[in-house]
Amino acid sequence: MSEIRDLLRRTAEIAADYVESLDERPVFPPTTPEALRQALDGPLPEEPVEADEVVSELVAGAEPGVVALGSGRYFGFVIGGGLPAALAADWLTSTWDQNAGIYPIGPSASVVEQVAREWLVELLGLPGEASVGFVTGTQLAHVTGLAAARWHVLDDVGWDVGRDGLTGSPPIRLLVGEQRHVTVDRALRLLGLGAPTTVAADEQGRMRADALAEELERASAPTIVCAQAGDVNTGAFDPLPEIADACESARAWLHVDGAFGIWAAVSPRFRHLVAGIERADSWTTDAHKWLQVPYDSGLVFCAHPESHRNAMTVTASYLIQDEGSRGVRDAVDWVPEFSRRARGFAVYAALRSLGRSGLTQLVERCCDAAARFAERIVAIEGAEVINEVVLNQVLFRFESDERTDDILARVQAAGRVWFGGTSWDGRKAIRVSVSNWHTGDEEVDLAVEEFRAYAGQVPAR
Ligand SMILES: *Cc1c(COP(=O)(O)O)cnc(C)c1O
Numbered sequence: 001m002s003e004i005r006d007l008l009r010r011t012a013e014i015a016a017d018y019v020e021s022l023d024e025r026p027v028f029p030p031t032t033p034e035a036l037r038q039a040l041d042g043p044l045p046e047e048p049v050e051a052d053e054v055v056s057e058l059v060a061g062a063e064p065g066v067v068a069l070g071s072g073r074y075f076g077f078v079i080g081g082g083l084p085a086a087l088a089a090d091w092l093t094s095t096w097d098q099n100a101g102i103y104p105i106g107p108s109a110s111v112v113e114q115v116a117r118e119w120l121v122e123l124l125g126l127p128g129e130a131s132v133g134f135v136t137g138t139q140l141a142h143v144t145g146l147a148a149a150r151w152h153v154l155d156d157v158g159w160d161v162g163r164d165g166l167t168g169s170p171p172i173r174l175l176v177g178e179q180r181h182v183t184v185d186r187a188l189r190l191l192g193l194g195a196p197t198t199v200a201a202d203e204q205g206r207m208r209a210d211a212l213a214e215e216l217e218r219a220s221a222p223t224i225v226c227a228q229a230g231d232v233n234t235g236a237f238d239p240l241p242e243i244a245d246a247c248e249s250a251r252a253w254l255h256v257d258g259a260f261g262i263w264a265a266v267s268p269r270f271r272h273l274v275a276g277i278e279r280a281d282s283w284t285t286d287a288h289k290w291l292q293v294p295y296d297s298g299l300v301f302c303a304h305p306e307s308h309r310n311a312m313t314v315t316a317s318y319l320i321q322d323e324g325s326r327g328v329r330d331a332v333d334w335v336p337e338f339s340r341r342a343r344g345f346a347v348y349a350a351l352r353s354l355g356r357s358g359l360t361q362l363v364e365r366c367c368d369a370a371a372r373f374a375e376r377i378v379a380i381e382g383a384e385v386i387n388e389v390v391l392n393q394v395l396f397r398f399e400s401d402e403r404t405d406d407i408l409a410r411v412q413a414a415g416r417v418w419f420g421g422t423s424w425d426g427r428k429a430i431r432v433s434v435s436n437w438h439t440g441d442e443e444v445d446l447a448v449e450e451f452r453a454y455a456g457q458v459p460a461r
Helices: 003-021 033-040 051-065 084-096 107-124 138-156 182-190 209-217 240-250 261-266 305-312 344-377 401-414 441-457
Strands: 131-135 173-177 197-199 223-228 253-257 282-286 298-302 393-397 420-424 427-433
Touching: 003 051, 033 051, 084 344, 107 131, 107 261, 107 298, 107 344, 131 138, 131 305, 138 182, 138 223, 138 253, 138 282, 138 298, 138 305, 173 182, 173 209, 197 209, 209 223, 209 240, 223 240, 240 253, 261 282, 261 344, 298 305, 344 393, 344 427, 344 441, 401 420, 401 427, 401 441
Parallel strands: 173 197, 173 223, 223 253, 253 282
Antiparallel strands: 131 298, 282 298, 393 427, 420 427
16 A cells, blocks of 8 residues: 555544544543643644644544534534534545646536535525625635626726725725624724624514614715624524615625524525625625535625626736637636635535425524524523524523623533623623534433532532
């Protein structure tokens, strides 16, 4: 057997052992930064080390600090997990090691993005001609979508931001919901647009459409509105039909953060939450959350391919780019990256592996598990669910901030399940996100029992 074959075989065994251990291992590893540092530290290696040794030492040093994010018992943040087909496709992505920037250095990488684009716009109910960019996550998807927005709204008033920049440009009005995700603010900052004006939200975190309409009526200026489909805490959806109406009358660009919530579109039971979303101008989502693609993988869609392309494209004398004549896709035209990983393969594999029905079931199973959790957790004395559970997110707390923190810390330390904390409406709360394809009744019931056990140890005060 050749050396590389031997190495890859053994690495595949290590990977399979890890994946198989996900059901048993602590969700958060019992480690410290010092211990990890000690295991991984050392002087800069002067001499080469055998690949085999590098890998086994990496495993020995790093695995103790790996969080079992792929486990069905992980309820923190909004994470997702690697579907087998997507994980395998991701390995092949590294193996083939294509440069997916332009067609000539990754023909299949380019075509797979075109096919996945068609599947995705159909699944998510977006306009058929919407353009797509495959980026690292929703953060960069916001940068891309909002760059297209910036280009478009300034072009509308006769300003070429690509040529003339922002110095001296007509000001752009930016309106965002009070509870938008922080990545929206950073995207605007990176684009030189500064801090947005916030529009009031209701108690679930939904932008108030009447407040938006009022704000829009104040002046007419090039305007970008950022709405949200799926609040990271409550899972709430901004009222998209009313927001789309207001944006239409004001000729404002509507950008929607659908990092996880946009996937409600695949379920007849939850589709009503995203009604009207197809009327937006740009959309962002993650494949590494609900679609169960390994990190990192985000998507941006734009209803104005020309503006999207104008905001992103680059050319150089040595690049071989298609001007659209052969219908060939060059990713440099659609994302802020140049050389890049062929992220489309894993997205394609996840979609192919689940199919429309598998994806619908996955989304519904997660939402059902969240509803089950919400229903059962309130049977514990002092526990209170504080959001309307509309999707896969639950927010709950105990009577006081102290008791909430204390119980959560004990549950986290025990390592059987993992939840993160947050604050909502000025009080401490515990976040529950069901976004892993493994999570079902068993995991939910285990989680509720963990809270029951530790709540019993912490007297109400
Ligand atoms: C996760 C999330 C983001 C950020 O996405 P990344 O993939 O981490 O860049 C933005 N908005 C919402 C609503 C999210 O849930």
